[in-house]
Amino acid sequence: MNELKVTADGEGEALYASPSAFMGLSRLNGTHPHATSVMLTLMSIMGGNGVVRTTQARVAKHCNYTLQQVEKAVADLAEGKWILSVDASPEPGGSLVCTVNSNVARSEKPEDLV
Numbered sequence: 001m002n003e004l005k006v007t008a009d010g011e012g013e014a015l016y017a018s019p020s021a022f023m024g025l026s027r028l029n030g031t032h033p034h035a036t037s038v039m040l041t042l043m044s045i046m047g048g049n050g051v052v053r054t055t056q057a058r059v060a061k062h063c064n065y066t067l068q069q070v071e072k073a074v075a076d077l078a079e080g081k082w083i084l085s086v087d088a089s090p091e092p093g094g095s096l097v098c099t100v101n102s103n104v105a106r107s108e109k110p111e112d113l114v
Contacts, residue, residue, distance in 0.1 A: 014107065015043060021104040028080070037063045038073035039082055042098065043105045050100040050107065052083075057093030067092050074098070 029036040041062050046052045060070045074096065077083045083098040100106075 014109070015046070015105055016107070016109060017043065017105040018103060024104075028076075028082075032073065032076045034063070034065060034069045035073040035076040035080075035082075037065070038070060039077055039104075042077075042083065043100055046100050046105065046107065048107050050102055050105065051097070052100060053095075053097050055093055056088065056096050059096065060093070 025036050025039060028039070038059055041059050042052045042054075045054055056067055056070050056074075059065075060067050063070065065073070071088070074083070074086060074088060078086045078098075082101055082104055084101055086098040087095070088097075089095040
């Protein structure tokens with residue numbers, strides 16, 4: 001897998017993202033524009049093993065979206081297998097825990113880049 005290494009927010013943690021995933025995000029933007037921004041936000045805050053622990057309110061604020069737009073975007077991302085194991089609180093703005101699909105991005109260096 002050919003991957004790009006980027007550092008999010010100057011925190012020093014590497015993110016390895018598949019170039020083909022960015023092509024997919026470009027296509028996703030045409031059909032689900034809110035999902036693209038939410039996906040990039042989730043990628044920027046994911047931890048080890050691709051796990052994201054945040055709140056729907058934090059994502060909404062970062063993307064300048066309503067909570068309803070974030071909820072719909074998360075559903076679209078889960079349906080498209082961009083994110084897995086989604087656990088979203090039913091409370092408005094509540095917790096959001098999910099895993100970014102490792103074919104999209106990961107925090108560990110892929111084997112073929114070692």
